[in-house]
Amino acid sequence: MAQEYDLVILGGGTGGYVAAIRASQLGLKTALVEKGNLGGTCLHKGCIPSKALLRSAEVFATAKNSDEFGISTGEVSVNFAKVQERKGKIVDQLHKGVQHLMKQGKIDVYDGFGRILGPSIFSPTAGTISVEMNNGDENEMLVPKNVIVATGSRPRTLPGLEVGGNVMTSDEALSMEEIPKSIIIVGGGVIGIEWASMLADFGAEVTVLEFADRIIPTEDKDVSKEMQRLLKKRGVNIVTKAKVLPETLKQDGGVTVSAEVKGETKEFTAEKLLVSVGRQANTEGIGLENTDIQVEKGSIVVNEHYQTKESHIYAIGDVIGGLQLAHVASHEGIHAVEHIADQNPEPMDYDFISKCIYSSPEAASVGITEDQAKEQGYKVKVGKFMFRAIGKALVFGESDGFVKIIADEETNDILGVHMIGPHVTDMISEAGLAKVLDATPWEVAHTIHPHPTLSEAIGEAALAVDGKAIHG
Numbered sequence: 001m002a003q004e005y006d007l008v009i010l011g012g013g014t015g016g017y018v019a020a021i022r023a024s025q026l027g028l029k030t031a032l033v034e035k036g037n038l039g040g041t042c043l044h045k046g047c048i049p050s051k052a053l054l055r056s057a058e059v060f061a062t063a064k065n066s067d068e069f070g071i072s073t074g075e076v077s078v079n080f081a082k083v084q085e086r087k088g089k090i091v092d093q094l095h096k097g098v099q100h101l102m103k104q105g106k107i108d109v110y111d112g113f114g115r116i117l118g119p120s121i122f123s124p125t126a127g128t129i130s131v132e133m134n135n136g137d138e139n140e141m142l143v144p145k146n147v148i149v150a151t152g153s154r155p156r157t158l159p160g161l162e163v164g165g166n167v168m169t170s171d172e173a174l175s176m177e178e179i180p181k182s183i184i185i186v187g188g189g190v191i192g193i194e195w196a197s198m199l200a201d202f203g204a205e206v207t208v209l210e211f212a213d214r215i216i217p218t219e220d221k222d223v224s225k226e227m228q229r230l231l232k233k234r235g236v237n238i239v240t241k242a243k244v245l246p247e248t249l250k251q252d253g254g255v256t257v258s259a260e261v262k263g264e265t266k267e268f269t270a271e272k273l274l275v276s277v278g279r280q281a282n283t284e285g286i287g288l289e290n291t292d293i294q295v296e297k298g299s300i301v302v303n304e305h306y307q308t309k310e311s312h313i314y315a316i317g318d319v320i321g322g323l324q325l326a327h328v329a330s331h332e333g334i335h336a337v338e339h340i341a342d343q344n345p346e347p348m349d350y351d352f353i354s355k356c357i358y359s360s361p362e363a364a365s366v367g368i369t370e371d372q373a374k375e376q377g378y379k380v381k382v383g384k385f386m387f388r389a390i391g392k393a394l395v396f397g398e399s400d401g402f403v404k405i406i407a408d409e410e411t412n413d414i415l416g417v418h419m420i421g422p423h424v425t426d427m428i429s430e431a432g433l434a435k436v437l438d439a440t441p442w443e444v445a446h447t448i449h450p451h452p453t454l455s456e457a458i459g460e461a462a463l464a465v466d467g468k469a470i471h472g
Helices: 014-025 040-045 047-064 080-104 190-201 221-233 326-340 370-375 391-396 428-436 441-445 456-464
Strands: 003-010 030-034 108-116 129-133 140-149 153-155 182-186 205-209 237-239 242-250 255-261 264-270 272-275 279-281 313-315 355-357 362-367 380-386 402-408 414-421
Touching (some): 003 014, 014 030, 014 040, 014 080, 030 140, 040 080, 047 080, 047 190, 182 255, 205 264, 221 237, 221 370, 221 414, 255 272, 380 456, 402 441, 402 456, 414 428, 414 456, 441 456
Parallel strands (some): 003 140, 030 108, 182 205, 182 272, 205 237
Antiparallel strands (some): 153 279, 242 255, 362 414
16 A cells, blocks of 8 residues: 655655654655665765774874873774774664654654656656565555655776775775775875875875875865875875776785876785775666656756756755765755745855865865865955964864965955864864855954864964964
8 A cells, every 4th residue: 555745755864864854843744765774874884984983093193192292101002893893883873863863753764775656556747656675575655745865875986996805995994804004095085085094093004096186176275285295294105196097907915006197107006995086876776767857977957946857856965966965965955845845945055065074184164265266256365374373283282284264355255264284174164154144354353262272273364364363
């Protein structure tokens, strides 16, 4: 017997389950379909487990340098099995929390793989969901008034560098039983750099091969330059303008691959190879061919309210491309649900979204880069303040990095804020609020930042925009 709903959500990741909770709050009868575990990639194969490993690596690095703080620990070692056990406990606790939220919201969860059907005996329009149940039971038929596709993404691979043997993506890396002595990371974007930082802290010999002329190429050039300098200082071998040649891959107890670097072919050898070249949307097998939904470059096309060409079918998160970030997916899901419920939500401004890199040092940004501002015709003024002049940074023993604020010289509006240094991922929300409120550097500077805190760097950078920094 078919079950009727106001809303059925395909995918129980961060975007999907948050959308379900908001729908429940608005009184919509809601079902969520998830083949794997609630929480999706972010909770089980991305944000949370990787940050748990990064934290353990950070603690290990701090312990090794504890003598600088006057603390003698003797020889410090890594018990990687316990590192993985701690990661698992964190994931399990959060997973149980999501399950509780589904019960609390009276959201029906179907454990299985959902496919969208075309017009049928169940509905004259496309959108009925056929759920292939994980337990082998007969397919469930869900007949919703609205659908949200939130099927997420998976790691992209390169032809010739498919997963197997000593070649892996971040999915497989999260389940490693031991730290490799050496690793080649193909791709110097956000995920690649986080893994490079983590494994370097754990003691691995790390080589990063990046096709572009700089690592984390979507970030401000000054941040990329500082990140590269500090990673190299810690022993990470970073090779830019490197075109990896998959056909040269050899696996014989380890892995060897060649790359064209500035006109020369160079060979690289390590115990493992991690492919980190972005993510691709999960659009296959979910029945899009039974609808008028448009797919371009592998991602579902939507309007400003996340409606597809089928106006009652929405799509959010990684499956629509754009900024593939958990917090983005959550807010897209909330917006889509509020649009379904006739709440008239304002379209999201992606210029207000903060981006974070959880390496050591951390990096974070909101708004546009200095180069983007100039390309868009702005006459800019820039303020930069170094963490080495901040007392709390010296207390932490982490004084590298800076805060950089870019403003429009004509209107004085803040265009972008870029940070690299200690705990900047916990500081970027102030800059995000400044963007939302269309603040000026003057307003940020006159927000009194307590002393001693790392956030003083934001106030000083705001003053530096007009050449008025106190400690710089």
